[in-house]
Amino acid sequence: MSQNQKPFETDPHVDALLDEALAPDAIPGGVPGDLADRIVAQTEDKLPGQRRGVITRIGPQRIRAVAAALIVAASIGLVLTGISIFHEINSNNWKAGYITLQAEMDKMLKGLPTHYLDQEIEFLDMQIDQFASAYDGNGGSWSLEDEIDEYEVRFGSDSSMF
Amino acid sequence: MGSTVGDERTAATLALAARGNEDAWRELVNSFAPRVFALLMRQCADRELSDEITQTTFVKLVTQLKNFEGYEERGRFQPWLFRIAINSLRDEMRRRQRQARPTDFGQRSAEEQRDSLETQVHLADDHAVSPLTQAEQGEQVELMQQAVARLPEADQQILHLRHTAGMSFPQIAQTLEQPLGTVLSRGHRALTKLKKMLGEHDEPESKAV
DSSP states (O other): OOTTSOOOEEOHHHHHHHHHHTSGGGSTTOSOTTHHHHHHHHHGGGSTTOOOOHHHHHOHHHHHHHHHHHHHHHHHHHHHHHHHHHHHHHTTOHHHHHHHHHHHHHHHHHHSOHHHHHHHHHHHHHHHHHHHHTBOSSSSOBHHHHHHHHHHHHHTOOOTTO | OOSOHHHHHHHHHHHHHHTTOHHHHHHHHHHHHHHHHHHHHHHHOOHHHHHHHHHHHHHHHHHHGGGGTTOOOSSOHHHHHHHHHHHHHHHHHHHHTOOOOOOSTTOSOHHHHHHHHHHHHHHHHHHTTSOGGGSOHHHHHHHHHHHHHTSOHHHHHHHHHHHTSOOOHHHHHHHHTOOHHHHHHHHHHHHHHHHHHHTOOSOOOOEEO
8 A cells, every 4th residue: 555545444343244244155045065075076186296197197007917918919919920920831831931921020120120120230240250250261171170279289188190 | 454364374275285285275275165156146146157167266276276386475366366256257258148247347337327326325215214233233234235236336346355255455456456546445435335325424433454
């Protein structure tokens, strides 16, 4: 209130009468008795901190159950696919079996993340290099002979008689 | 009425509710919902609409509640809450295009104002010989309700916000987004008219707000 504003004067008797005459309970029919309960029921899940994420709402146990069910379903799918492929192979339909196997492998490869495939290719490439370095390329000389020589030197025994 | 112990409790309850405390939220609803409903009823005289708008008001409040964490009550919460209620009612009444009682001061026609003044004079004549202190309490309350109902809408609104919603004049000014001086002047004018209607010609024992 500003300083030059005249203080508002009230009449205690009129004020008390107005309080009673205009009280919430004095309205025709009164305030609905269940109003507050209905509002609380309608709003309590909107309180801060009550908005939980989907995983929190579902709960960890249910999540584990869903994950287990998915794993079981995937396993059954793999087993059935395998049975189908071997059934075709056993029925001497080699070509069909090979095509089915190829198709399944393609599907699996498509489902894999690209970076995973790159890693696998690099790993295979490394293994091939290791294999090539262990092989002399003449078709007969294995590193096994080097290993035997090293063995003889280490233990002082001559195996040349063999 | 300025910042009071009640305001401080409201602030503490609000802060708790803003952190998700269900008991605090229930206390807020129990404390304010009846007042919001009653105020709306005074404005529109429609129970169903008042009920609906009261619920809407608290849904709006709960969605804004997180903003009240660390809130310092300086008499601002109640004006905010009741303004939401009044504005929601106004919007809904406009939407429904109902012929409900207007809530804005100055919306009544000159004819309605004249009729109202004539009614006030008749009421004052009827009760001038019957001092308020001599009437039974129930009759006094009834007379007061009748007298308030004959006031201009804007004057009624001031009285409803003060005595139904329980707000101070500064809070009423905030709620109506009007200067405090205007609200005080209207409040004073409303009381003067009431006294005239109730036949209280003697100067009452007064106290400053």
